Amino acid sequence: MVSVSLTVNGKAVTREVEDRTLLVGFLRETLGLTGTHVGCDTSQCGACVVHVDGVAVKSCTMLAAQADGCAVLTIEGLAQGDQLHPVQAAFREHHGLQCGFCTPGMIMAAVDIIRRHGPGIDETTIRHELEGNICRCTGYHNIVKAVKAAAEQSGGMAEAAE
Amino acid sequence: MGVEGIGARVLRKEDKRFITGKGRYTDDIELKDTTYAAFVRSPHAHARIVSIDISEAKAAPGVVDVLTGADLAGDRIGGLICGWMIHSTDGSPMKAGAHPAIAHDIVRHVGDQVAVVIAETRAQARDAAELVAVDYEILPAVVDPAKAQDAGAPQIHPEAEGNLIYDWSIGDKAATDAAFAAAARVVAMDVVNNRLVANPMEPRVAIGSYDSAEEHYTLYNTSQNPHVARLVLSAFVGIAPEHKLRVVAPDVGGGFGSKIFIYPEETVCLWASKKIGGRPVKWTSDRAEAFLTDCHGRDHVTHAEMAFDADNRITGFRVHTIANLGAYMSTFSSSVPTYLYATLLSGQYAIPAIHAEVEAVYTNTVPVDAYRGAGRPEATYLVERMMETAARELGEDPAELRRKNFIRSFPHQTPVIMCYDAGDYDKTMATALAAADYAGFPARKAEARARGKLRGIGLSCYIEACGIAPSQAVGSLGCGVGLWESAEVRVNPVGTIEVLTGSHSHGQGHETTFAQLVSERLGVGVDTVQIVHGDTDKVQFGMGTYGSRSGAVACRRLPRRSTRSRSRSARSRPT
Incomplete structure (x- = not known):
C-alpha cells in the first residue's frame, strides 16, 4: 500500500491505495469521480484524459502514486459553479457530442490544446491534436467546430481582459 | 414549426x-x-474442457467464490436463445445449438467463458482468475465460413450437422433461371x-x-433494450419471472x-448474486474482452450473377451467400442475413426476377449479429459492387447503367417482399453527380495523370428499410416478439409533462x-417535458432502439398519446 496526497479539483485529498492503483481508478473508485471514463485501458481512446499540474494526461496510463503532490483537474472541476467552461459550452452549442462517453476526455484534451496553441488554432492542427481521443458517434466534425469556436472565444476573452 | x-x-x-x-x-x-466478477476465458477456438481446478483461485486474497459451468447447469439456469425463427427451404426449422452462459464441456471460440471469479475488488478478481487452472484438449477449429461445411470440418454443435444452421431462400428461382437462360450478357463476381x-x-x-427478502433481482446493464433483456432472462434463461426482475x-x-x-x-452476474448471498456482482468489460465477446458484424462470402438484355437492362439477379454466425446464435442473428439482407437485393433497380440463397453456418469465431444497418448495408454493398463490376464489363458509364435501371413507377413491388411506395432516384443521383462535378471528372483525371497521380471516382446508391415493423409483418417472417413500441404521456398536476x-x-x-415532438403537439416548452426511458420498473414495456426504429416506430406513438392527454386535460379544465 502507498499513501497518496494530492489536490483534486482544488481539494486536498490523502488516501492509502494499492501500489498498482492507476490514477483513473483512484479518481473513479477511490474518490467516486466517475466523470472520467475508461474506454480502452490501452491509452488509445482518451476518454480518461484529466489535467495533472495543468497538462492533459491519460489517467489510465499513470499510477496514482505518480500523481503524489500534484494538482489534478477532472471534468467535474472544470465549470465554475453553474458557469460552464467555454469549451463545455461550445461542445453543447455545436452539438459536439452524442452518447457523451468520450466527451469528458475530449473536453479536457481540448482545454489543453487551446492553452498550448492559442485562439488562432486552425482546423488541421485541432484534428491532429485530437488524434489521441476517439469518438465513435459524431464523426468528429462538430467536435472540431466546438474546439475552434472555444479557441476563438478564448482570444476574445483575453483581449477583453487586457 | x-x-x-x-x-x-x-x-x-x-x-x-x-x-x-x-x-x-x-x-x-x-x-x-458490491463484489466484482472476472471471467476466465478460453484461449482456444475449439477445445474440450478436461478439468477445471479452482482450489488455488478460491484461496486467493479477497475471493468470495469461483463458479463454473457445472454450477450453472446444476442450478438449472437456461441457455441464451436466438429469437427469430428462420426455416430452411425444405421447411425445417433452423438448427440452433445450446448456448450456456458458462461453457461446460466444450469451448467454441476464443473468449468463451469457462469460469467466473467473484472477489472484493476488481484487481483481486482478476488476479484470482489467472489462478484458475483449466486443462483443455484442443480440438480442430474452423473459422472460415466458406470452409465450415467442408467434409472433415470439425462439428461445432451436435444439433447442426455439417455446421449448417439453415439453408434459406427468397425470390422466384424458376423465373430467375429463365432470365439467365435468355440473357444477352451475364456478369458474375465473388x-x-x-x-x-x-x-x-x-x-x-x-x-x-438479488434481494432475498423480496426474492427479486435487479440488473443494471449497458443495453439498447432493457425490456427485451428482461423478457429473455425471464422467459428463456429462467432467472426469475418478469415481476421479480428489473432491468435498468x-x-x-x-x-x-x-x-x-x-x-x-x-445471466452470470444475476445468478451469482443470489449464489453468494445477495451481494451485488459487477462485471466491467475491458477493451480486449469487448473484441472477444461483443457480437461482431457482417462476415458474408457471396457469389452473385446478374443477367442483362442487349440494352444493358437488368433481367435477373442470382445471389448465393454464406453467412457466418460464429460459435453461437446470438439474439437476432438469424434475421440479419435473411430478412434484413435479401429483401433489399433489388436496391433502387427494376429487376424482374431475383433469387437469393443464404446458408448460415457455425464457425469457431465470436458470434455475429446485427451491426449498424444489419444486413441492409451488406445488401447495398453487394448490389452496388455488382453495378460497378457490370458497368466495367459491359463498357457502360457506371452512373448511366444505374440510371438506365432505376425504378420510375411507384408503387413498385420488388421480387423480394418489399414494396416501395415512392422515390425519385433520378433526382438524387443528378444532385449527387452535380455536387461532385461528375461531368468534369475525366478532365480532372487527365490533369492528375499529367502530374503522375492516379485519380478515381466511385458512386453508390442506397435504400434502406428502417424501423423493422409492423409487428404483424415481422411476426409472419419469424420474429419471436412484436416490434411495436409503447409510449405514455403523463400530465402532472402542476402542468409538467x-x-x-x-x-x-x-x-x-x-x-x-x-x-420537441410533444412540445409541438401540446404547445408547451421543451423544458417542461421530461423523457423517461431505460427502466423496466418505470416504463410499462418497450422493444428498445435498433434498426433506426425509434423515429419510425416510437415517435409515431407520441403525437397520438399527446393528443389524448391534451383532450383529457381540456375536458378536466374547470370552467
Whole structure:
C-alpha cells in the first residue's frame, strides 16, 4: 500500500491505495469521480484524459502514486459553479457530442490544446491534436467546430481582459 | 414549426450532464457491498474442457467464490436463445445449438467463458482468475465460413450437422433461371464482406443484484433494450419471472447494435448474486474482452450473377451467400442475413426476377449479429459492387447503367417482399453527380495523370428499410416478439409533462427530439417535458432502439398519446 496526497479539483485529498492503483481508478473508485471514463485501458481512446499540474494526461496510463503532490483537474472541476467552461459550452452549442462517453476526455484534451496553441488554432492542427481521443458517434466534425469556436472565444476573452 | 418544436434548433437537454461529468453510465453505479466478477476465458477456438481446478483461485486474497459451468447447469439456469425463427427451404426449422452462459464441456471460440471469479475488488478478481487452472484438449477449429461445411470440418454443435444452421431462400428461382437462360450478357463476381467489431466507446457492464427478502433481482446493464433483456432472462434463461426482475439501462455510451443482445455475463452476474448471498456482482468489460465477446458484424462470402438484355437492362439477379454466425446464435442473428439482407437485393433497380440463397453456418469465431444497418448495408454493398463490376464489363458509364435501371413507377413491388411506395432516384443521383462535378471528372483525371497521380471516382446508391415493423409483418417472417413500441404521456398536476417511452437513447438524443415532438403537439416548452426511458420498473414495456426504429416506430406513438392527454386535460379544465 502507498499513501497518496494530492489536490483534486482544488481539494486536498490523502488516501492509502494499492501500489498498482492507476490514477483513473483512484479518481473513479477511490474518490467516486466517475466523470472520467475508461474506454480502452490501452491509452488509445482518451476518454480518461484529466489535467495533472495543468497538462492533459491519460489517467489510465499513470499510477496514482505518480500523481503524489500534484494538482489534478477532472471534468467535474472544470465549470465554475453553474458557469460552464467555454469549451463545455461550445461542445453543447455545436452539438459536439452524442452518447457523451468520450466527451469528458475530449473536453479536457481540448482545454489543453487551446492553452498550448492559442485562439488562432486552425482546423488541421485541432484534428491532429485530437488524434489521441476517439469518438465513435459524431464523426468528429462538430467536435472540431466546438474546439475552434472555444479557441476563438478564448482570444476574445483575453483581449477583453487586457 | 414552433420555437422549440419539431425541427427547431434547441440545445440538447441531455448534454449538460455529459459535459459536466455527471452522466450516469452503468460502471458509474456502485451499489453497497458490491463484489466484482472476472471471467476466465478460453484461449482456444475449439477445445474440450478436461478439468477445471479452482482450489488455488478460491484461496486467493479477497475471493468470495469461483463458479463454473457445472454450477450453472446444476442450478438449472437456461441457455441464451436466438429469437427469430428462420426455416430452411425444405421447411425445417433452423438448427440452433445450446448456448450456456458458462461453457461446460466444450469451448467454441476464443473468449468463451469457462469460469467466473467473484472477489472484493476488481484487481483481486482478476488476479484470482489467472489462478484458475483449466486443462483443455484442443480440438480442430474452423473459422472460415466458406470452409465450415467442408467434409472433415470439425462439428461445432451436435444439433447442426455439417455446421449448417439453415439453408434459406427468397425470390422466384424458376423465373430467375429463365432470365439467365435468355440473357444477352451475364456478369458474375465473388465478394467478401468482412467481419468487423462494433466497438462502442463504453465497454459492456453488468451489475446483478438479488434481494432475498423480496426474492427479486435487479440488473443494471449497458443495453439498447432493457425490456427485451428482461423478457429473455425471464422467459428463456429462467432467472426469475418478469415481476421479480428489473432491468435498468441508464446512460449508455453508444451501442451500434452490439448492445441489443442478451449476453452471458448478464445471466452470470444475476445468478451469482443470489449464489453468494445477495451481494451485488459487477462485471466491467475491458477493451480486449469487448473484441472477444461483443457480437461482431457482417462476415458474408457471396457469389452473385446478374443477367442483362442487349440494352444493358437488368433481367435477373442470382445471389448465393454464406453467412457466418460464429460459435453461437446470438439474439437476432438469424434475421440479419435473411430478412434484413435479401429483401433489399433489388436496391433502387427494376429487376424482374431475383433469387437469393443464404446458408448460415457455425464457425469457431465470436458470434455475429446485427451491426449498424444489419444486413441492409451488406445488401447495398453487394448490389452496388455488382453495378460497378457490370458497368466495367459491359463498357457502360457506371452512373448511366444505374440510371438506365432505376425504378420510375411507384408503387413498385420488388421480387423480394418489399414494396416501395415512392422515390425519385433520378433526382438524387443528378444532385449527387452535380455536387461532385461528375461531368468534369475525366478532365480532372487527365490533369492528375499529367502530374503522375492516379485519380478515381466511385458512386453508390442506397435504400434502406428502417424501423423493422409492423409487428404483424415481422411476426409472419419469424420474429419471436412484436416490434411495436409503447409510449405514455403523463400530465402532472402542476402542468409538467412526463413521457415514458419503451425506446432507449444511447447517443440518439431522444430526450431532446421526443420532447420537441410533444412540445409541438401540446404547445408547451421543451423544458417542461421530461423523457423517461431505460427502466423496466418505470416504463410499462418497450422493444428498445435498433434498426433506426425509434423515429419510425416510437415517435409515431407520441403525437397520438399527446393528443389524448391534451383532450383529457381540456375536458378536466374547470370552467
